[in-house]
Amino acid sequence: MSRSVKVAVLGACGWMGKVHTMSYQNIPFIFGSDKGTAEIAWLVDGSAPALEKAGRLVPNAQTSTDWRAAVADPSVELIDICLPDSLHHQVAKAALLQGKHVYCEKPLANTATEARELADIAAEKGLVTRVGHAFPRNPIHDVAKDIIDSGEIGDIKLFKACQHVDVLGDPNAPFMWRADGKLAPTGIVGDTGSHVFSFMERLVGRVSELIADCAIVTHKRPVVAGFNYGSAAALSGTEDMAEVTNTDATNLLCRFENGAMGIVDFSRVATGRKFMQTYEIYGTKGSIAYDYDEVNRLRFYTNEDRVGRRGFREIDVGPENATYAAFLPIANFALGYNESKQIEIAEVVRSVVTGEQMWPTFESGHHITQIVDACLDSSRRRQWVPIT
Numbered sequence: 001m002s003r004s005v006k007v008a009v010l011g012a013c014g015w016m017g018k019v020h021t022m023s024y025q026n027i028p029f030i031f032g033s034d035k036g037t038a039e040i041a042w043l044v045d046g047s048a049p050a051l052e053k054a055g056r057l058v059p060n061a062q063t064s065t066d067w068r069a070a071v072a073d074p075s076v077e078l079i080d081i082c083l084p085d086s087l088h089h090q091v092a093k094a095a096l097l098q099g100k101h102v103y104c105e106k107p108l109a110n111t112a113t114e115a116r117e118l119a120d121i122a123a124e125k126g127l128v129t130r131v132g133h134a135f136p137r138n139p140i141h142d143v144a145k146d147i148i149d150s151g152e153i154g155d156i157k158l159f160k161a162c163q164h165v166d167v168l169g170d171p172n173a174p175f176m177w178r179a180d181g182k183l184a185p186t187g188i189v190g191d192t193g194s195h196v197f198s199f200m201e202r203l204v205g206r207v208s209e210l211i212a213d214c215a216i217v218t219h220k221r222p223v224v225a226g227f228n229y230g231s232a233a234a235l236s237g238t239e240d241m242a243e244v245t246n247t248d249a250t251n252l253l254c255r256f257e258n259g260a261m262g263i264v265d266f267s268r269v270a271t272g273r274k275f276m277q278t279y280e281i282y283g284t285k286g287s288i289a290y291d292y293d294e295v296n297r298l299r300f301y302t303n304e305d306r307v308g309r310r311g312f313r314e315i316d317v318g319p320e321n322a323t324y325a326a327f328l329p330i331a332n333f334a335l336g337y338n339e340s341k342q343i344e345i346a347e348v349v350r351s352v353v354t355g356e357q358m359w360p361t362f363e364s365g366h367h368i369t370q371i372v373d374a375c376l377d378s379s380r381r382r383q384w385v386p387i388t
């Protein structure tokens with residue numbers, strides 16, 4: 001089964017492009033070569049100077065500032081989209097129509113209608129699809145899924161989750177593409193909310209209705225050339241101001257098809273919260289709780305324990321999980337974000353080699369985008385909206 005998949009990384013010089021490029025190259029070191037490896041055939045990025053530097057690190061790759069060049073190359077099997085959100089649908093559609101397998105960063109598309117179109121084209125052409133949510137691929141969430149699927153916490157009644165960053169917490173933090181409704185039409189809902197929705201889809205099930213309150217918290221931000229996640233910006237006070245045109249923060253209530261209730265909040269303006277991601281899932285027989293601050297640990301409570309000894313126990317994922325063991329021989333040494341991406345990328349390559357679709361495909365991406373749409377629609381209309 002060992003063969004090398006030719007991949008084109010689009011948006012190769014940004015944060016995700018760098019993590020993806022690195023992860024393709026690491027597959028043989030972590031997982032071996034027998035389930036497929038990748039050859040980076042193209043690096044594409046709109047920034048010519050950054051592309052020149054990246055090209056020197058991957059000398060066999062062709063480079064271009066135009067994604068169409070890579071999509072048109074008949075030898076490329078897999079198109080990997082790490083471009084700003086607004087381009088995802090257009091590029092993914094062009095790639096699928098060319099018969100390419102597509103791995104697309106979240107959010108899959110700007111609207112559920114666009115996501116549906118992508119899922120339908122992929123199904124019709126029998127192509128592999130995958131949305132890049134990364135976080136749920138940390139093996140601790142395999143433990144969570146196993147506990148749920150085996151019935152150990154009974155029927156799920158309540159789901160609580162959040163995800164917050166403080167990147168735009170300071171009202172003077174500069175403008176970036178993520179705050180531009182033209183480049184990121186769904187704002188924090190597609191950006192961060194979609195991650196929480198991916199956990200919901202994976203662990204609880206489909207959402208049937210919701211009510212959401214979405215808000216722009218800071219309406220204008222100073223423009224500082226080159227500002228993005230991770231960069232520092234000293235303000236002179238004379239900067240032009242740009243209008244923030246998408247959502248900064250959202251609170252929502254939802255109902256799942258299985259009757260469970262959900263309560264979720266997320267934002268990019270939680271001052272002091274560098275990165276917060278949690279979920280709690282309560283069932284009729286027990287519960288589980290996860291907090292990114294202890295990223296490899298699940299808290300598990302069961303009514304099976306005898307009265308007087310009941311309490312949350314801490315489960316650290318370890319080498320009994322084959323995916324964890326591929327990286328580390330001892331529990332609680334911890335796998336972080338980049339390892340979750342590494343796992344995801346090895347799975348994408350394996351899907352292309354074997355034809356086996358792996359969660360989350362564009363079908364799941366469509367449902368997640370339906371939730372995003374419903375949040376924005378509900379907030380505009382100030383009422384519950386169904387998801388069908």
Ligand SMILES: NC(=O)c1ccc[n+]([C@@H]2O[C@H](COP(=O)([O-])OP(=O)(O)OC[C@H]3O[C@@H](n4cnc5c(N)ncnc54)[C@H](O)[C@@H]3O)[C@@H](O)[C@H]2O)c1
Pocket residue numbers: 010011012013014015016017044045046047065066067081082083084085087105106107132133134135191228
């Ligand atoms: N799964 C996750 O955890 C996760 C984390 C971060 C970002 N993302 C997603 O990944 C995508 C990229 O985000 P990022 O943080 O890497 O952004 P980024 O700004 O760091 O990188 C984007 C790159 O795309 C390039 N680019 C922009 N327009 C282009 C065009 N028309 N043609 C070619 N190149 C172009 C830019 O030059 C830049 O290098 C977004 O959709 C984002 O939502 C996902």
